Amino acid sequence: MQQRLVIIGAGFAGMYAALSAARLRDSQDVSPDRLEIALMAPEPTLVVRPRLYEPGPEQLTAPLQPVLDAIGVTFVPGTANAVRPGARLIDYRSPDGAERQLGYDRLVLATGSRLFRPDIPGLAAFGFSVDSLGDAVALDRHLQGLAQRPASKARDTVVVAGGGFTGIEVATEMPARLRAVLGRDARPHVVIVQRGPAIAPDMGAAARPHIEQALRELQVETELDVGVAALDERGVVLSDGRRIDSLTVIWAAGMRAAPLTATIPAERDDLGRLIVDRALRVPGVAGVFATGDAAKVPCDEIGNHALMSCQHATRMGAFAGNNAAADLLGAPGQPYHQETYVTCLDLGEAGAIFTRGWDRKVELLGAEAKQLKHEINTVWIYPPRAERMAALASADPQRVTDL
Structure with a gap:
């Protein structure tokens, strides 16, 4: 049977x-x-x-x-x-x-x-994300469409809600993506809004200074100990009452x-x-x-x-x-x-950071880490080739993702 x-x-x-x-x-x-x-x-x-x-x-x-x-x-x-x-x-x-x-x-x-999308006023209607393929395509089309909008600080500003892995990778990629759309002379304004007291809270004390340096290099700002309270078509209101005008708010918080x-x-x-x-x-x-x-x-x-x-x-x-x-x-x-646990975090034009272990010991930085990130993203995480023995061999539980 x-x-x-x-x-x-x-x-x-x-x-x-x-x-x-x-x-x-x-x-x-x-x-x-x-x-x-x-x-x-x-x-x-x-x-x-x-x-x-x-x-x-x-x-x-x-x-x-x-x-x-x-x-x-x-x-x-x-x-x-x-x-x-x-x-x-x-x-x-x-x-x-x-x-x-x-x-x-x-x-x-x-x-x-x-x-996780909490019940924040305006989030469903005006927030973008990179959670699914459809979400990422919608964001990409929105960014491409910014070139047709009148120049303004709101047009050139991206707010990223969430300062974890995804939020950092989104935020550090944004300056280059915006310049590709708006022109080399554009002055993108990218802001990460993080409810906690530190950016990249899970990366630990050893890695965080390198991440913070990359954000400074890319001129990505951080707003710590504050959250997003509401969104509308022209920006966000923060939990402390301040407003950031932005046509692009990306939710990356959990x-x-x-x-x-x-x-x-x-x-x-x-x-x-x-x-x-x-x-x-x-x-x-x-x-x-x-x-x-x-x-x-x-x-x-x-x-x-x-x-x-x-x-x-x-x-x-x-x-x-x-x-x-x-x-x-x-x-x-x-x-x-x-x-074995490793982390390879993309930092856009500032390179990347590669750490090993749960204590996040920094092993590679900058261009060297970026090269490894590229290999991970374009080779390692893709399906094995469609050849029976090679595909089956790739799935030995004791060997998968050994680094």
């Missing part, structure tokens, strides 16, 4: 879950007739989300169908609306709008995350797990992630695994947990796919671990 492993989500975690499950199936000499591996997503496309702060976002996708075909994974086009673990069914909407169900024997939830996790009757953290064990299994929910931004799991023995990042999602996905398939095939699973 054929069994079915379904993976929901075609991001980094979902892609590597499919690759790793197929790798284990192949190593066990099991045919697709005995174990079907199915990947469900709206389209068989990887959106290269870590690059959406760059210009030309329409180009920042990679096809997955050739890779899935090469490794014998079925693609199911659709958007999952709910999971019913008791019946082992997924309720989903197909591209033609029909409501359908798909059964599973094991499920890997790899639905990722989305930007992530939450995708809503599908809420249909799983299990414990979640304050980011909406399902709390899983080291096998990426959801305790108390038979047959369900979660991975990537949908899951909270320890990645070592000293108290660190996987972050909502491509780096963690790829390796978590590989473990989740392997373990879900192992569960069906009677093979031993592998407990997830990821002791």
